[in-house]
Amino acid sequence: AWLRSLMNQYRPFEDITEDALVYVCHRLALPLSDAQRAMLCDAYLKLQPFPETASTLGALQALGVPLAILSNGSSRSIASVVQHSGLEQHFAHLISIEQVRLYKPHTRAYELGEQYLGAARHELL
Helix, strand or coil: CCHHHHHHCCCCHHHHHHHHHHHHHHHCCCCCCCHHHHHHHHHHHCCCCCHHHHHHHHHHHCCCCCCCECCCHHHHHHHHHHHHHHHHHHEEEEEEEHHHCCEEEHHHHHHHHHHHHHHHHHHHC
16 A cells, blocks of 8 residues: 555555455465455454453543544445444544545645644644
8 A cells, every 4th residue: 555655556445455365365376266355355344343442442532532543444444344343432533545545654644633633743643
């Protein structure tokens, strides 16, 4: 993804992830049917959080810490992961780099976090 940013050749992160899966399977001579590829790509959109995630996010919220996700993923994929994790109530913003079409760690990607949260870059985690 970062190389694509450097070359100004944006493609959705889900496409890059799928391309990487196909490449690795080909390189390692592992069979990968269309059904398996689709299943693995779909599973990526339904990742589950670690057990302590909800309580940790709740504790941060109780302290008044504004919470957001800044992701290389698309808006659709971020929403899917957050919905399937059951953590949607914790986040004020789900921010996708697709708005700037440049992947982290490009500076413009982090500017999105600054804009949405009204915070300086050194305050973002």
